[in-house]
Amino acid sequence: GDSVTQMEGPVTLSEEAFLTINCTYTATGYPSLFWYVQYPGEGLQLLLKATKADDKGSNKGFEATYRKETTSFHLEKGSVQVSDSAVYFCALSGEGGGNKLTFGTGTQLKVEL
């Protein structure tokens, strides 16, 4: 079945550092790929998505590129802020899956001054 593997956290960075959170997936066909963010005490929010190979999703300075050849969707941001501290989830929605999402385990990011 479909699965998502993302790097374990927590990840601790200084403000303005470069962020990469790795995400790889296993799925048949061409799934849609997502990054969700969960701020403390809040529900998951869609951060960005990509629906086909080589698509780049971007939002709030975060980017991720759908790489079919490496089955990856790594999240990057050039300069993190304290306000980016949250838990980040990589997820996929398989072809014909009826919008059902398969999530990775989540990576906690802590950004310090």
Next chain:
Amino acid sequence: GAVVSQHPSWVICKSGTSVKIECRSLDFQATTMFWYRQFPKQSLMLMATSNEGSKATYEQGVEKDKFLINHASLTLSTLTVTSAHPEDSSFYICSALGLAGDEQYFGPGTRLTVT
């Protein structure tokens, strides 16, 4: 827009009792809602898909008689954990599928503790 609420945000119940969790789409109608369960340091696990006016579709391994789902209106789905046991203690999260049908909007979750 696209706000989803859950009630209660946390609940403690005694073993053997039942507890109901509500999921509401506050500013849009949702024909489809999803219920997830999240264990500490683990991913969200889809439990069931709830469709308004019809029976929920449960994922493999989820006991439908234990986790009763009712989606009686376009803005409300409920999850009832029946005869709760300590192993049912978890974080339960719902989501609602937006009108365009391509994005899920998540509630803040409900922490259930069974003593």
